[in-house]
Amino acid sequence: MSDKEISQAVIIRLPRYFRYLGELIDEGYERISSKELSERMHITASQVRQDLNLFGGFGQQGYGYNVKELHEEIGKILGLDRKHNLIIIGAGNLGQALANYMNFEKRGFLIKGIFDQYPERCNVNVRGLQIHSMNELETFIADNAIDIAVLTIPKSAALETSKRLVACGIGAIWNFAHVDLDVPENVVVENVHLSDSLMKLSYRFHCMKEQNEDL
Amino acid sequence: MSDKEISQAVIIRLPRYFRYLGELIDEGYERISSKELSERMHITASQVRQDLNLFGGFGQQGYGYNVKELHEEIGKILGLDRKHNLIIIGAGNLGQALANYMNFEKRGFLIKGIFDQYPERCNVNVRGLQIHSMNELETFIADNAIDIAVLTIPKSAALETSKRLVACGIGAIWNFAHVDLDVPENVVVENVHLSDSLMKLSYRFHCMKEQNEDL
Numbered sequence: 141m142s143d144k145e146i147s148q149a150v151i152i153r154l155p156r157y158f159r160y161l162g163e164l165i166d167e168g169y170e171r172i173s174s175k176e177l178s179e180r181m182h183i184t185a186s187q188v189r190q191d192l193n194l195f196g197g198f199g200q201q202g203y204g205y206n207v208k209e210l211h212e213e214i215g216k217i218l219g220l221d222r223k224h225n226l227i228i229i230g231a232g233n234l235g236q237a238l239a240n241y242m243n244f245e246k247r248g249f250l251i252k253g254i255f256d257q258y259p260e261r262c263n264v265n266v267r268g269l270q271i272h273s274m275n276e277l278e279t280f281i282a283d284n285a286i287d288i289a290v291l292t293i294p295k296s297a298a299l300e301t302s303k304r305l306v307a308c309g310i311g312a313i314w315n316f317a318h319v320d321l322d323v324p325e326n327v328v329v330e331n332v333h334l335s336d337s338l339m340k341l342s343y344r345f346h347c348m349k350e351q352n353e354d355l
Numbered sequence: 356m357s358d359k360e361i362s363q364a365v366i367i368r369l370p371r372y373f374r375y376l377g378e379l380i381d382e383g384y385e386r387i388s389s390k391e392l393s394e395r396m397h398i399t400a401s402q403v404r405q406d407l408n409l410f411g412g413f414g415q416q417g418y419g420y421n422v423k424e425l426h427e428e429i430g431k432i433l434g435l436d437r438k439h440n441l442i443i444i445g446a447g448n449l450g451q452a453l454a455n456y457m458n459f460e461k462r463g464f465l466i467k468g469i470f471d472q473y474p475e476r477c478n479v480n481v482r483g484l485q486i487h488s489m490n491e492l493e494t495f496i497a498d499n500a501i502d503i504a505v506l507t508i509p510k511s512a513a514l515e516t517s518k519r520l521v522a523c524g525i526g527a528i529w530n531f532a533h534v535d536l537d538v539p540e541n542v543v544v545e546n547v548h549l550s551d552s553l554m555k556l557s558y559r560f561h562c563m564k565e566q567n568e569d570l
Contacts, residue, residue: 151558155551159533182535218554219561233452240448243533243550249557287560312560314553318374318458320397328563330556334547335458336370338529339433341545342464343366345502345527346434348543 150191154214156181157191161211173204223248225285229301230292231256231271234316238290239266252284257297274301281308288312295319365406369429371396372406376426388419438463440500444516445507446471446486449531453505454481467499472512489516496523503527510534 160181164172174192178185192210215221226244228235231254238244239251251269259271272280280286289305291298291313298317305313305327312328315321321329375396379387389407393400407425430436441459443450446469453459454466466484474486487495495501504520506513506528513532520528520542527543530536536544 151555152551154558155548155554156535158554159548159551217558219557220554222561224557224560233448233455237448237452238549241549244553247550247554249553288556311564312556314556320371326563326567328556328559330552330559332547332549332552333370333374334453334456335462336367336374337545337547338459338464339370339373339435339462340366341503341527341529341543342434342439343369343432344543344545345439346437348541349526352541 150194153183153191154218158211158214158218158220161207161214164207165211169207171204172207177205220247223250224287225250225252226288226290227251227253227255227280227284227286228290228292229255229274229277230316231259231266232292235290235292236266238292239269249288252286253280255280257293277304278308281305281310286310288314290314290316292316365409368398368406369433373426373429373433373435376422376429379422380426384422386419387422392420435462438465439502440465440467441503441505442466442468442470442495442499442501443505443507444470444489444492445531446474446481447507450505450507451481453507454484464503467501468495470495472508492519493523496520496525501525503529505529505531507531 160177164177174185174188178188181188192205212221226249228239228251235254235256239254244251251267253272254266254269255272255274255277257274259273281289286308287310289310289312291301293301295318298315298319298321302313302315302321302323306323310327312330313321313323315329315331316334318333318335320331323329375392379392389400389403393403396403407420427436441464443454443466450469450471454469459466466482468487469481469484470487470489470492472489474488496504501523502525504525504527506516508516510533513530513534513536517528517530517536517538521538525542527545528536528538530544530546531549533548533550535546538544
């Protein structure tokens with residue numbers, strides 16, 4: 141199934157379905173109706189049915205969805221049934237936070253190494269992983285079949301580093317640097333621009349304050 | 356201007372305009388045409404004109420936009436001309452990373468305090484800020500006129516904590532916990548669901564691989 145066939149809006153919702161279905165499994169649910177799922181997720185039941193039909197429709201009328209099956213199927217669509225080898229570039233607080241987040245491993249994202257410009261300055265122990273020097277980047281990527289690089293470095297270093305990653309044939313970059321990377325079309329970039337998110341919060345906060353004052 | 360008058364899509368783009376205009380200022384630009392700006396941002400010039408017209412249109416035909424003025428105006432729309440008092444709840448790596456990110460202060464987001472369930476276990480020094488116990492939460496929010504709370508705590512603690520924040524009259528929550536909060540409509544929640552973002556990357560990565568294999 142190609143990226144183009146599924147709208148961006150549905151893709152954004154898929155991880156959320158996956159998360160809710162995971163919670164349902166933890167709570168012991170075996171089946172769930174589109175109505176019940178939609179109420180939990182604060183979306184409409186027809187939206188749920190429409191989204192899930194796109195992937196072949198796992199539901200049965202009057203019977204609902206098999207929670208475990210649906211969770212597995214969406215996991216497969218998201219590529220979570222496969223293993224991914226990750227490196228994190230930037231051993232600061234954010235890099236460490238991501239490296240220590242065990243749930244990523246559970247989903248098949250295996251952190252193989254952490255890199256920093258000044259490995260000797262990094263007084264950290266992240267799950268026993270050694271902090272590598274940036275000089276080792278190219279060799280390490282080749283030797284460890286790295287698919288995904290996570291960038292938690294300042295903007296100033298991100299552009300040059302992304303060029304090195306592209307030259308190594310890296311497939312995807314999870315970018316936390318506050319800059320839009322300029323990479324070829326066949327390299328997937330997923331941005332987490334935290335300051336953009338905070339500004340959006342600020343905007344909505346002030347709109348809300350003005351609305352409340354108008355009342 | 357109310358939230359309802361401006362589409363969500365435009366709001367998402369505003370911080371990006373703000374970021375690019377900030378870079379142009381740093382590079383010494385005084386004016387920029389919609390064409391030039393659009394090329395930098397990889398969107399169409401008509402999109403730029405349409406977006407910026409929504410806010411009163413700061414451009415002049417054949418003259419372009421005054422970069423500094425436009426940056427300031429968008430900053431005002433985003434509420435960045437005001438000061439916001441923040442607290443961070445959760446003194447782990449992610450909480451520390453956010454607390455140490457100086458650019459937030461530059462934009463008027465002042466981190467007044469950091470809270471943790473076990474402050475005595477936190478062997479951290481985040482810019483001289485004391486780590487407070489969760490018992491002090493309500494008093495601290497009232498005494499320091501806190502507007503925004505940042506949640507960097509596990510899912511299991513996030514729901515109860517968000518209820519306490521709402522009861523204190525907090526206006527906005529920047530939520531990094533992997534759960535959708537259930538708060539009243541007048542409380543703004545901006546989610547950063549990192550695992551959702553990583554799954555989206557995974558999905559797009561596999562679509563891209565399949566496309567490349569098809570070629």
